[in-house]
Amino acid sequence: MLKAHFSKLLSWFDSSNIKASENTSEAIDWLRVIPFILMHxxxxxxxxxxxxxxxxxxxxxxxxxRMFAITAFYHRYxxxxxxxxxxxxxxxxxxxxxxATQRGAIWWAAHHRQHHLYSDQDKDIHSPRHGFxxxxxxWFLCLKNFTTRERYVRDLIKFPELRWLDRFxxxxxxxxxxxxxxxxxxxxxSYPELHTSGGQMIVWGYFISTIALIHCTLCVNSLAHVxxxxxxxTNDDSRNNGLVAFLTLGEGWHxxxxxxxxxxxxxxxxxxxxxxxxxxxLMAYLGLVWDLQPIPVERLRANLISQxxxx
Ligand SMILES: [Zn+2]
Ligand SMILES: [Zn+2]
Numbered sequence: 543m544l545k546a547h548f549s550k551l552l553s554w555f556d557s558s559n560i561k562a563s564e565n566t567s568e569a570i571d572w573l574r575v576i577p578f579i580l581m582h583x584x585x586x587x588x589x590x591x592x593x594x595x596x597x598x599x600x601x602x603x604x605x606x607x608r609m610f611a612i613t614a615f616y617h618r619y620x621x622x623x624x625x626x627x628x629x630x631x632x633x634x635x636x637x638x639x640x641x642a643t644q645r646g647a648i649w650w651a652a653h654h655r656q657h658h659l660y661s662d663q664d665k666d667i668h669s670p671r672h673g674f675x676x677x678x679x680x681w682f683l684c685l686k687n688f689t690t691r692e693r694y695v696r697d698l699i700k701f702p703e704l705r706w707l708d709r710f711x712x713x714x715x716x717x718x719x720x721x722x723x724x725x726x727x728x729x730x731x732s733y734p735e736l737h738t739s740g741g742q743m744i745v746w747g748y749f750i751s752t753i754a755l756i757h758c759t760l761c762v763n764s765l766a767h768v769x770x771x772x773x774x775x776t777n778d779d780s781r782n783n784g785l786v787a788f789l790t791l792g793e794g795w796h797x798x799x800x801x802x803x804x805x806x807x808x809x810x811x812x813x814x815x816x817x818x819x820x821x822x823x824l825m826a827y828l829g830l831v832w833d834l835q836p837i838p839v840e841r842l843r844a845n846l847i848s849q850x851x852x853x
Contacts, residue, residue: 561689625834
C-alpha cells in the first residue's frame with residue numbers, strides 16, 4: 543500500500559512510475575491528481591498579487607499560443623496526421639504543447655485516436671453518454687487512462703524525444719511557470735511603471751491562462767458532444783458549437799471534424815472561423831509545414847443530414 547502511494551507521488555515527476563497493468567480503476571485517483579487540484583487553487587493567488595494590463599496581455603498571449611500548439615499539433619498533426627512537418631518543428635510544437643499541462647503529445651494522441659475509433663460507444667474513453675463530468679475531467683483523473691495505450695501510437699513512440707516529453711510531462715510546465723515568474727520579476731525591476739511582479743506574472747501567465755486553456759480544450763470532449771448543431775450523419779453525438787470553436791481557435795466545428803477527421807481545417811465554410819487553420823496556412827506559406835489535407839468536395843457533400851431528410 544505504502545509502495546503504491548509512493549509510486550503515485552513519484553508519478554507526479556516521472557509518469558513511467560505507474561505501469562499499464564495497474565490501469566483498472568475509474569475512481570478519482572486523489573493522491574496522483576493533487577498537482578492538478580493545486581493548479582486550480584493557485585489561481586486564487588490573484589487575490590494576493592492583483593492584476594495589471596501587462597499581466598492580462600501576457601495571459602492572453604500565453605493562452606492563444608499554447609491553444610494553437612494543442613489544436614494544430616497535438617490534435618490535427620499528432621493525432622490525425624492532417625499535415626506534415628520537419629522533425630525539429632514537430633519537437634518544438636510538442637514542447638510548446640507540453641507547457642499546456644495536458645500531458646505529452648503521445649499520451650494525448652493515443653487517447654484521442656481511441657476516441658475517434660469508438661466515438662460515443664462503450665469503448666470511447668470520454669463520451670458524455672457515460673456522464674458529462676466524466677467526459678470533461680473524470681476520464682483522466684482516474685488510473686484507468688493514466689498510461690499510454692501504445693498500440694494506437696506506433697508511429698509516434700519511435701521518436702525518443704517525444705517519449706522523453708511524455709515521461710517527464712510535468713517538467714516542461716514547471717519550467718514554463720518559472721520562466722513566467724522570472725519574466726515578471728525582470729519587468730518589475732526594469733519597468734516598474736508597469737506595476738507587475740514575478741508572482742503576478744506566474745498567476746496570470748501560467749496558472750489562470752493554463753486552467754482556462756485546459757477547460758476550454760476539455761469542452762471539445764464534453765460540450766461539443768452535447769450542445770450544438772449537426773450537419774453530418776456521423777455514428778456519434780458530435781456537434782458544431784460556435785462558442786467552443788471561438789474559445790479553441792476552431793476546434794468546436796466538431797461534427798465536421800468527426801465527419802472527416804483527417805482534414806487540416808475544421809471550419810469547412812468561410813463563416814466557420816477556424817483560426818488554427820489560418821495559422822497553419824501561414825506556416826505552410828513560410829515552409830514550416832506542408833501537405834495540409836484538404837476536405838474533398840465529395841466528402842463535403844456526403845452524409846448531409848438535410849439530404850438524408852429528403853430521401
Ligand atoms: Zn469527439
Ligand atoms: Zn480528432
